[in-house]
Amino acid sequence: MGEQIANSSQWLSWHWFSWETLQNFNWEFPMVFYALIALPLILLIWFIIDRRKRQSLSIALTKSDIKWSPVSLLRLIPNFILILSFALLLLALARPQKTNEKVEQWTEGIDIMLLIDISESMQIEDFRPNRLEAAKNVAREFVMGRFQDRIGLVVFSGEAYSRSPLTTDYDLLNTYIDDIDFDLIQKGGTAMGSALAVGTNRMRESDSKSKVMILLSDGDNNAGNIDPIIAAELADAYDIKIYTIAIGKEGRVPFGKDYFGRTRYVENTLNETTLRKIAEIGHGEFYRVSDNKALENVFALIDKYEKAEIKENRFKDTTDFYPIYLKWGIVFFLLWMLLKSTFISNILQD
Structure with missing residues (x-):
């Protein structure tokens, strides 16, 4: 039953991201969660390095002409989507599973x-x-x-x-x-x-x-x-x-x-x-x-x-659910690449 769910179109359901669902999984490689915790720090370091390497253009404007616009916040969307993509890929690497054990005596x-x-x-x-x-x-x-x-x-x-x-x-x-x-x-x-x-x-x-x-x-x-x-x-x-x-x-x-x-x-x-x-x-x-x-x-x-x-005989039926999070991670990564080619990533930053 679990294998059918994992391979069907139901991977699109938000159910897979509820705390109750995540809590009920057995994780084959739980050490990956340390990388998930470290992800914000890695991205912060990457952001600092990117800021230092970025070229700047000096423009002379009067103070009355300098205005902040909420539209400038759109430039953060690609970075957020990239972070989400990495997090989902790490979830997939942790390999969520469910195991049904049957004992025959x-x-x-x-x-x-x-x-x-x-x-x-x-x-x-x-x-x-x-x-x-x-x-x-x-x-x-x-x-x-x-x-x-x-x-x-x-x-x-x-x-x-x-x-x-x-x-x-x-x-x-x-x-x-x-x-x-x-x-x-x-x-x-x-x-x-x-x-x-x-x-x-x-x-x-x-x-x-x-x-x-x-x-x-x-x-x-x-x-x-x-x-x-x-x-x-x-x-x-x-x-x-x-x-x-x-x-x-x-x-x-x-x-x-x-x-x-x-x-x-x-x-x-x-x-x-x-x-x-x-x-x-x-x-x-x-x-x-x-x-x-x-x-x-x-x-x-x-x-x-x-x-x-x-x-007694013991039978273990293990179903992997990592494809669900891998698919979501790939979808968000492709979305990030798409946004990199749009005006959102080219909005001028102060």
Whole structure:
């Protein structure tokens, strides 16, 4: 666009001399501006030398005959035009430019499937406000921190189903995460094996070089008709790495209110054996978290481990605008030469 303007008849516009336009240019040779500053001094020296070399003619006139006329000021016009021509040529030498830089980023991408437990025990309030809401919060942050990775979502309790296929539409995915609720699955229990199987089924046709499942649960596998160890081995056969996160504290934990509105406490235990074994088979890592901060840190670690290299190309489109000022400089120089051949330059000077 800029190149078209520079080469079209629009160079005649006074727009090119506004302070806003000049300020927005990148100048390739800004040192030329020192010559622009020195130009008045150079022209003053030239004027003094010219005055000394100029021939004078003595004419005897009475004082009443000597009158000053404003017409004599016309002789200054050629000098002013010459100064303007030099200034424009110096502007052209400074080479005004505009550069548009375009950055293209891409990555080979990673396929990630989030498997989130929504069983009844995820309502326990040892996390704020409860285990499920804490998991949803860190999942949202994890999703928005990715770049061009396809991410999917599976929820499970007594059964498992795919909440979202692999997608790069993170806003839509976060909408699905927001809508996760305990009522999505009526059947109680914790079917980790089924969740792993659903996640594997979603990823088995993926041609991504890196495939990851993140399984978050607070209980033992006690539902579903698929053994979690067998499901983990099936995922491994498809080169899917598995991270497992055991969420929850041991001992007495707050769980809702009693009839009188007082906090109710229940005993909580968590068998880590199955989750550890799943992570081992899936060549991932097992984590145990007992508060919101620890959960955030775990997702931050996984985010750091499973980062694809982001590559970028930078393109620079540079448009020169010096022809505009060069044309103006030539026009004023030709005008000066024209005026040198007219009566204006021949007006007698005192």
